Amino acid sequence: MLRYLARRLGQALLVVAGVVVLTFAVMRLVPGDPAVAFAGPKATPEQLAAARARFGLDDPLPAQLLTYVRDLLAGDWGVSLRTRQPVRDDLYLAFPASLELVGTALLIAVVLGIPLGVLAARYKTKFPDFGVRVGSMLAVSVPVFWLALALQTIFASNLGWFPIAGEYDSALDTTSPLTLWTNITVVDALITGNWPILTSTLDHLVLPALVVAAYPTGVIAQMTRAALIEESGQDHARLERALGFGETSILTRFALRPALGPVLSLIALVFAYAIVNGFLVEAVFNWPGLGRYAAESIRSLDTPAIAGVTLLVALVYVLANLVVDILQGFVDPRARTR
Amino acid sequence: MRWHKRLLVAGVAGLMALTASACAGGQVRGAGGTPQPQTSGGGSPAGGQANDATFVYAPNHDVVTDWDPATSYSNEIIALSNIYEGLTRYDSETKEASPRLATEWTSAKDGKEWTFKLRQGVTFHSGATFDATAAKKAIERTKEKKGGAAYIWDPVDKIEAVDASTLKFTLKYAAPLDLIAASGYAAWIYDVDAVDADGKKTAGTGPYTIDTWQKGKETELTLKAFDDYWGGWKPAQYKKVAFRVTPEITTAWQLLQKGEVNFVERLNPQLFEQAQTTESVRTAESPSFQNLLVLFNTAAGPTQDVKVRQALQLAIDYDGLAAALEGAGQKASGLVPQGLVGHASGMEPKQDLAKAQALLAEAGYGPDLKELKLSLTYGIGDEDQKLLVTLLSSTLSKLNVTLQAKPMNWSAQWDLGKKGGQDVFVMYWYPDYPDAYSWFLNVFKSADKPQFNLSYLKNTEIDAAIDKLPELTATDRLAAVEEYKTLQEKIIQEQAAVAVPYVQKYQRALSSDVQGYKDNAAYPNVVFFYDLTRAS
Numbered sequence: 020m021l022r023y024l025a026r027r028l029g030q031a032l033l034v035v036a037g038v039v040v041l042t043f044a045v046m047r048l049v050p051g052d053p054a055v056a057f058a059g060p061k062a063t064p065e066q067l068a069a070a071r072a073r074f075g076l077d078d079p080l081p082a083q084l085l086t087y088v089r090d091l092l093a094g095d096w097g098v099s100l101r102t103r104q105p106v107r108d109d110l111y112l113a114f115p116a117s118l119e120l121v122g123t124a125l126l127i128a129v130v131l132g133i134p135l136g137v138l139a140a141r142y143k144t145k146f147p148d149f150g151v152r153v154g155s156m157l158a159v160s161v162p163v164f165w166l167a168l169a170l171q172t173i174f175a176s177n178l179g180w181f182p183i184a185g186e187y188d189s190a191l192d193t194t195s196p197l198t199l200w201t202n203i204t205v206v207d208a209l210i211t212g213n214w215p216i217l218t219s220t221l222d223h224l225v226l227p228a229l230v231v232a233a234y235p236t237g238v239i240a241q242m243t244r245a246a247l248i249e250e251s252g253q254d255h256a257r258l259e260r261a262l263g264f265g266e267t268s269i270l271t272r273f274a275l276r277p278a279l280g281p282v283l284s285l286i287a288l289v290f291a292y293a294i295v296n297g298f299l300v301e302a303v304f305n306w307p308g309l310g311r312y313a314a315e316s317i318r319s320l321d322t323p324a325i326a327g328v329t330l331l332v333a334l335v336y337v338l339a340n341l342v343v344d345i346l347q348g349f350v351d352p353r354a355r356t357r
Numbered sequence: 358m359r360w361h362k363r364l365l366v367a368g369v370a371g372l373m374a375l376t377a378s379a380c381a382g383g384q385v386r387g388a389g390g391t392p393q394p395q396t397s398g399g400g401s402p403a404g405g406q407a408n409d410a411t412f413v414y415a416p417n418h419d420v421v422t423d424w425d426p427a428t429s430y431s432n433e434i435i436a437l438s439n440i441y442e443g444l445t446r447y448d449s450e451t452k453e454a455s456p457r458l459a460t461e462w463t464s465a466k467d468g469k470e471w472t473f474k475l476r477q478g479v480t481f482h483s484g485a486t487f488d489a490t491a492a493k494k495a496i497e498r499t500k501e502k503k504g505g506a507a508y509i510w511d512p513v514d515k516i517e518a519v520d521a522s523t524l525k526f527t528l529k530y531a532a533p534l535d536l537i538a539a540s541g542y543a544a545w546i547y548d549v550d551a552v553d554a555d556g557k558k559t560a561g562t563g564p565y566t567i568d569t570w571q572k573g574k575e576t577e578l579t580l581k582a583f584d585d586y587w588g589g590w591k592p593a594q595y596k597k598v599a600f601r602v603t604p605e606i607t608t609a610w611q612l613l614q615k616g617e618v619n620f621v622e623r624l625n626p627q628l629f630e631q632a633q634t635t636e637s638v639r640t641a642e643s644p645s646f647q648n649l650l651v652l653f654n655t656a657a658g659p660t661q662d663v664k665v666r667q668a669l670q671l672a673i674d675y676d677g678l679a680a681a682l683e684g685a686g687q688k689a690s691g692l693v694p695q696g697l698v699g700h701a702s703g704m705e706p707k708q709d710l711a712k713a714q715a716l717l718a719e720a721g722y723g724p725d726l727k728e729l730k731l732s733l734t735y736g737i738g739d740e741d742q743k744l745l746v747t748l749l750s751s752t753l754s755k756l757n758v759t760l761q762a763k764p765m766n767w768s769a770q771w772d773l774g775k776k777g778g779q780d781v782f783v784m785y786w787y788p789d790y791p792d793a794y795s796w797f798l799n800v801f802k803s804a805d806k807p808q809f810n811l812s813y814l815k816n817t818e819i820d821a822a823i824d825k826l827p828e829l830t831a832t833d834r835l836a837a838v839e840e841y842k843t844l845q846e847k848i849i850q851e852q853a854a855v856a857v858p859y860v861q862k863y864q865r866a867l868s869s870d871v872q873g874y875k876d877n878a879a880y881p882n883v884v885f886f887y888d889l890t891r892a893s
Contacts, residue, residue, distance in 0.1 A: 051769030059430045060767055061789070063508060064808065102422050102572070112573040168607060176611045183611050184603065189576040192569070196385045302604045305575045311604060312573065315419055318738070320768050 136243020468831025
C-alpha cells in the first residue's frame with residue numbers, strides 16, 4: 020500500500036510541477052504589461068518602471084521562473100498586482116467559500132446520483148430508467164449560468180422561498196458573530212454551535228449548490244447505472260441469482276461495491292471541474308468565492324493572482340485524484356496492484 | 358466491510374483534528390462595532406424621524422484595493438470620497454469648484470499663487486484638529502508617494518501654512534489649483550499620522566468612517582457616521598452604509614426590486630427600461646465626463662493621409678450609434694464633455710458617406726479603386742465599443758475598406774499602442790480632476806515616447822496653444838473657453854486626429870424612497886451618502 024501511495028504521490032507532484040511551469044509561461048507570454056495592473060490604467064512611465072522593478076518583470080524569463088518556483092517552495096505565492104496583498108492570503112479568503120459551495124454540491128450529487136443510478140439499473144429500460152436518463156441528460160447539458168438565473172428568478176425572486184444572493188444574512192455578523200477556525204462558514208458555524216449563521220448559510224446554499232450539483236448528479240447517476248449494469252452481468256451476479264438473491268439485493272449488496280471504483284474516479288474529476296464551473300454560479304449568487312477573485316484578476320491581467328488560482332485548482336484536482344486513488348485501494352484491493 | 362470501518366476511523370480522526378484546531382484559537386468575522394446592513398424595507402421613519410436604515414450600494418467590483426488616500430487610484434473612490442474630503446469639490450452645474458475644507462480662495466500673480474482660507478472646527482477621524490499644517494503635510498505626503506494621481510500636484514512648488522487657517526501655494530507655472538484641489542483622486546486631506554493601509558481605521562474628515570471591512574466577502578465594506586463631522590447630522594440622513602458586491606446585473610436588479618439594495622451603478626438597457634416603470638424603483642440619467650475617442654494614426658500607415666482620416670470620421674454613424682446605445686451614451690460635441698470649462702457646443706459630428714467616399718477616392722481608395730486595410734484595437738468585453746466597431750466595420754466594407762478589429766485587454770492594447778502598432782486606437786478618456794486640459798495635454802500634445810498620444814499627433818502650433826491653457830484657465834476662464842474651442846477645431850476638423858462618437862451617460866437605478874440623489878460627473882460612480890435622506 021505504501022509503495023502504491025508513494026507512486027501516486029510522485030505522479031501528482033510531477034503534474035503540479037508541470038502546471039506551475041505552464042502557468043508561468045502562459046502568464047508571461049500573453050501580450051500586455053502586468054505592471055499596469057499594479058500601477059493603474061493611466062500610470063506614468065516612472066510608475067510603470069517602478070512596478071516592473073519591484074516585481075522583477077524586467078528580468079529574463081528563466082530567471083523569473085526560477086524566482087517564482089523558489090518562492091513557491093518557500094510558501095510564497097507572490098503578491099497580487101491588483102489587491103497588493105499576498106496571493107496566498109487572498110486565496111485563503113476566497114477558496115473556503117468555493118469549497119463550501121462545491122463540497123455541498125458534491126454531497127448532493129453523491130446522495131442523489133448514486134441512488135438514482137441504482138434505481139435506473141434496477142428498472143433497466145423501464146419507466147424509472149427512462150426518467151433518470153432523461154433527467155440526467157438534461158442536468159448535464161443545461162448551461163449552468165442559465166440554470167442559475169432561472170432558479171434564482173423563480174425560487175428566490177418570484178416565490179421568495181430562498182434568498183436571492185449572498186452567503187448568509189450579514190446582519191448576523193453583529194447579532195451572532197462567527198468565530199473563524201477553518202474559514203468555511205458552514206463548518207465554523209457547526210463547530211462553534213452558531214445556529215443562526217448555520218441555518219442562514221444553509222438557506223443561502225440551497226439554490227447555488229443545486230445548480231452546481233446538476234452536472235455531477237447527472238454524470239454520477241449515469242456512470243453508476245452503467246457500472247451496475249455491467250457488474251450485474253458478471254459471473255458473481257449469476258451465482259447470486261442462483262443462490263436466490265433478488266435483483267435489488269444483488270445490485271446494492273454485491274454489485275455496488277466493485278461498481279463504485281469508476282464512480283469514485285469520476286467524482287474526483289468532477290470536483291475540480293465543479294470548482295471552475297461554479298465560478299459562474301458564484302457570480303449570479305454573489306457567492307464570495309474564488310470566482311469573483313479569478314474574474315477580477317483576469318480582467319486586470321493580474322498574473323500572480325491568475326497563476327495562484329490556476330495552481331490552486333490544479334492542486335485540488337491532483338489532491339482529489341490522490342484521495343480517490345487511496346479510497347479505491349480500500350474499496351477495491353485490486354487497484355493497489357495496478 | 359473492513360473499508361467501511363477504515364473510512365469511519367478516518368472520518369472520526371478528521372473531525373477530531375478539526376476540533377483540536379478549534380481549541381487553538383480563532384478570530385471573529387466582521388468584528389466591527391455597530392450594526393451591519395439592514396434592508397431599508399422595514400420601518401417607516403418620516404422626514405424628521407431618525408433614519409436607522411442602512412444605505413446599500415451594489416457595486417459590480419471589489420470595493421477597496423488601496424486604503425492609502427495618497428496612492429488610491431481605483432474603484433475605492435466611491436467609498437473614500439465619503440471618508441475623505443478635499444479643499445474644494447467640483448460643481449458641474451456652475452462649472453466651478455465649491456467650498457469643502459476650504460471656505461474661500463484667491464489666486465494672484467497670473468495664477469501662480471493661491472491662498473486658501475480653511476474651515477474652522479473640523480476634526481479628523483483620529484481626533485486630531487484639521488488646520489493648515491495638517492493640510493500641508495497631507496499634500497506633501499501625497500506628492501512624495503508619487504503613486505496614483507499624485508502628479509496632479511506637479512505644478513506646486515511650495516506650500517506654506519501662513520496661520521492655522523490659511524494655506525498658501527506657490528506654483529512653478531500657472532494652473533487652476535481650485536480645480537486640482539477638487540480632484541477625485543490624490544487631493545484628499547488626511548491626518549498623515551493616522552493613515553492605516555490595512556483599512557482598520559480612517560484618517561479623513563469626511564462624514565463617514567469605516568465600520569467593517571471584510572475583503573472578498575459579499576458585504577465587503579460597511580461605513581458608519583462620524584459623529585463629530587463638521588457638517589453635523591440630521592435625523593433623516595443615512596448613518597450607515599454598506600457595499601454589497603454584486604457582479605451580475607440581473608442579480609443586482611432583483612436585489613433592488615426586493616429593496617435589499619438601494620443603488621445600482623448601471624443596468625443593461627432592457628432592465629433600465631423595466632426600472633423606469635417599476636414602482637419601488639426610480640432612475641436617474643446624466644452625462645459623464647468620460648468620452649470615447651477613436652484615434653487615427655497620424656504618423657504611419659494609410660491613416661497618415663489626412664483625407665483617409667477625414668473619411669473615417671465621416672463614415673461613423675453617430676446617430677445610429679447613439680440610438681443603439683439606448684441611452685447609455687449621447688452624441689458628443691467636440692472633445693470636452695458638457696459640464697467642463699472648454700465644452701464647445703455646435704460641434705456635433707454627422708455621418709456623410711458620399712463625402713467619405715469622395716475623400717477616400719482622392720486618397721486612392723474606394724469601391725472601384727484599391728482596397729484599404731486598417732487595423733483597429735478596442736477594449737475587450739466593452740459592449741458599447743464593440744457596437745461602434747461592428748457598425749463602422751459594416752459601413753466601411755461598402756467603401757471597400759476592411760477593418761481588422763482586435764478586442765484587447767487594456768494593458769495589451771496600450772502596450773501595442775505605445776509602439777504605434779495600429780491604425781485606429783479606440784479608448785475612453787476621463788480627466789483626473791475636472792479640467793478639460795487633461796484631454797489636450799495627455800492625448801494630443803506631441804511626445805517622443807507616446808503615453809496616451811495614441812494618434813501620434815505632432816504639431817508645434819497645437820503644442821504651444823496647449824501650453825497656454827492652464828494659465829488661461831487660472832486667470833481668464835472666458836478666454837480659456839475660446840481657446841479650447843479653437844484647439845478642438847484644429848484637432849478634430851483640420852488634423853482629423855480623432856473622432857468622438859459619444860459621451861457615456863450614467864443610468865442609475867435606486868430605490869424610490871431615497872431622496873437627494875444627484876450625479877456628479879467629476880466623481881465617477883460616487884454617491885455622496887451624506888446628501889441623501891430617506892423618505893417616509
